[in-house]
Amino acid sequence: MKNFTIAIHGGAGTILKSSMTIEKENAYNSALQEALETGFQILAKGRSALDAVEAAVISLENCPLFNAGKGAVFTHDGKHEMDASIMEGKHLNAGAVAGLKNVKNPVGLARLVMEKSEHVLMSGAGAEDFARSLNVPFESDDYFFVQQRYDQLMEMHQSGKTALDHTPEKKFGTVGAVALDQNGNLAAATSTGGMTNKKYGRVGDTPVIGAGTYANNKTCAVSCTGHGEFFLRAVVAYDVSCLMEYKGMSLEQACTHVVKEKLVALGGEGGLIAIDAAGNFSLTFNSEGMYRGMRNSAGKNVISIYT
Numbered sequence: 001m002k003n004f005t006i007a008i009h010g011g012a013g014t015i016l017k018s019s020m021t022i023e024k025e026n027a028y029n030s031a032l033q034e035a036l037e038t039g040f041q042i043l044a045k046g047r048s049a050l051d052a053v054e055a056a057v058i059s060l061e062n063c064p065l066f067n068a069g070k071g072a073v074f075t076h077d078g079k080h081e082m083d084a085s086i087m088e089g090k091h092l093n094a095g096a097v098a099g100l101k102n103v104k105n106p107v108g109l110a111r112l113v114m115e116k117s118e119h120v121l122m123s124g125a126g127a128e129d130f131a132r133s134l135n136v137p138f139e140s141d142d143y144f145f146v147q148q149r150y151d152q153l154m155e156m157h158q159s160g161k162t163a164l165d166h167t168p169e170k171k172f173g174t175v176g177a178v179a180l181d182q183n184g185n186l187a188a189a190t191s192t193g194g195m196t197n198k199k200y201g202r203v204g205d206t207p208v209i210g211a212g213t214y215a216n217n218k219t220c221a222v223s224c225t226g227h228g229e230f231f232l233r234a235v236v237a238y239d240v241s242c243l244m245e246y247k248g249m250s251l252e253q254a255c256t257h258v259v260k261e262k263l264v265a266l267g268g269e270g271g272l273i274a275i276d277a278a279g280n281f282s283l284t285f286n287s288e289g290m291y292r293g294m295r296n297s298a299g300k301n302v303i304s305i306y307t
């Protein structure tokens with residue numbers, strides 16, 4: 001049996017132990033472990049990294065604690081507009097969706113865009129029509145209503161700000177997974193509700209291949225979380241891959257350089273998870289914390305929140 005590894009994240013930001021109850025911390029830890037386990041078991045059966053990252057992200061999308069799928073934050077108009085993407089590193093195939101309403105699992109639709117359309121990125125009503133044509137599950141607005149998220153919107157309305165944060169924790173909400181399977185193939189997937197109080201069709205880095213998500217068997221698989229505007233401008237996920245491919249950096253060197261130097265210089269806060277073709281992993285962030293976890297075939301299993 002060849003080595004296999006999976007890593008996941010559930011968002012980064014100012015996540016302080018002092019502002020967390022034991023119950024809340026346990027809830028986050030068990031949701032992260034469940035997503036990790038879901039992906040890991042797929043890899044252990046010899047299935048693809050693509051299947052593993054999709055399943056792990058669906059598990060996080062179905063959990064109201066994270067800003068994606070069921071737990072997606074509210075837009076200025078009190079709706080949910082979700083973004084997601086997925087990519088596999090063998091042939092560099094990718095699929096993505098943006099500004100999606102009421103689709104239960106945006107990452108599943110991103111995969112269908114990759115596999116059942118001739119496109120890479122579909123948005124809004126067109127993407128929803130595509131989903132209907134394939135009988136993809138939709139949910140009512142009630143399914144996506146989470147009281148805490150609504151309170152965050154009301155707070156943002158009062159302050160007039162737009163925020164990716166889950167105030168007062170200032171947590172950047174996005175979920176993602178990266179994996180290496182037993183055949184040596186890499187894959188990455190990312191999903192988000194974006195920013196609370198966002199307006200006018202705002203789209204962040206998550207559905208943009210190369211910014212929020214990237215996978216290439218020659219280098220690595222990357223899924224990002226953070227303030228999307230900065231991750232777009234820094235083309236973060238592809239930059240990590242490029243530093244490995246063209247400058248010969250190790251995965252850790254490339255991730256540290258991009259997240260802790262280049263992003264910081266731009267003023268961008270957040271982090272990423274990455275795996276290389278040898279199964280090395282990096283969970284790197286420049287914020288106070290990042291909900292994260294990894295598990296590999298060598299028996300390493302980590303779940304962590306704070307720095």
Ligand code: GLY
Pocket residue numbers: 164173174192193194195203204205206224225226227228229
């Ligand atoms: N990183 C997620 C977003 O900015 O929408």
